[in-house]
Amino acid sequence: MSEKRDRKGVIEELINTNKLHTQEExxxxxxxxxxxxxxATLSRDIKELGAHKAVDANGETYYRILxxxxxxxxxxxxxxxxxxxxxxxxxxxxxxxxxxSLIDAAQMDGVMGTIAGDDTVLIIFKVDTDAVxxxxxxxxxx
Numbered sequence: 001m002s003e004k005r006d007r008k009g010v011i012e013e014l015i016n017t018n019k020l021h022t023q024e025e026x027x028x029x030x031x032x033x034x035x036x037x038x039x040a041t042l043s044r045d046i047k048e049l050g051a052h053k054a055v056d057a058n059g060e061t062y063y064r065i066l067x068x069x070x071x072x073x074x075x076x077x078x079x080x081x082x083x084x085x086x087x088x089x090x091x092x093x094x095x096x097x098x099x100x101s102l103i104d105a106a107q108m109d110g111v112m113g114t115i116a117g118d119d120t121v122l123i124i125f126k127v128d129t130d131a132v133x134x135x136x137x138x139x140x141x142x
Contacts, residue, residue, distance in 0.1 A: 007035055008045050012065060015051055016132070019062040026063065050081075057128060064132055080123070080138070082131045087123035089138075096121045103138060110134050 007030070014020060014029045023042055030037055037045070046063070054064040076095035081088050091099055100116035103123060110129035115122040123138075125131045 004045075007037060007041075008049060010035055011042070011045050011051075012049055015049075015063045015065055019056070019060075021060065021062050080135050082125075082135065085125045085127060085129070085131075087125065087131060087135060089121040089123060091119050091121065093119045095119065106137075108134055108137060 010030060010033055011026060014026060014033075018029065020026050020029065023039060023046070026046075027037065027039065027042055030042075049065055051063045051065050053061045055061055076092045077099055078090045078092065080090075089096070089099055096116040096119050100114040100121045103111060103114050103121070110126050110131075111134060112124040112126055114124070123134075125134065
């Protein structure tokens with residue numbers, strides 16, 4: 001694997017498993033894993049990963065990955081992007097209804113419902129729901 005891909009994988013893992021508030025905190029965590037990067041490189045990596053600042057219930061900002069790429073679990077799902085209480089899943093043409101049915105049948109706490117088109121599903125999350133955690137659960141639905 002390339003150095004960049006390895007570094008981005010570690011950054012994604014760090015962001016998904018820790019509440020990191022600043023790029024300096026991310027750089028320190030990377031150094032703890034033996035990876036050195038400049039602030040400019042980290043900034044580019046964060047942008048490419050789709051990480052953004054989110055606000056928790058206490059008003060603190062932290063980094064989150066708002067776009068989740070799918071792979072072997074659901075080869076027809078391309079990605080899901082999250083914005084507030086909404087998630088938008090992009091699928092291959094014709095597969096949105098199947099994904100919406102899977103999500104609805106799972107009756108996950110935190111999901112109010114879905115609306116499907118041909119290749120897009122709108123997922124509506126309840127207030128104060130950890131949408132990223134729900135997307136991770138959606139990844140393993142069968």
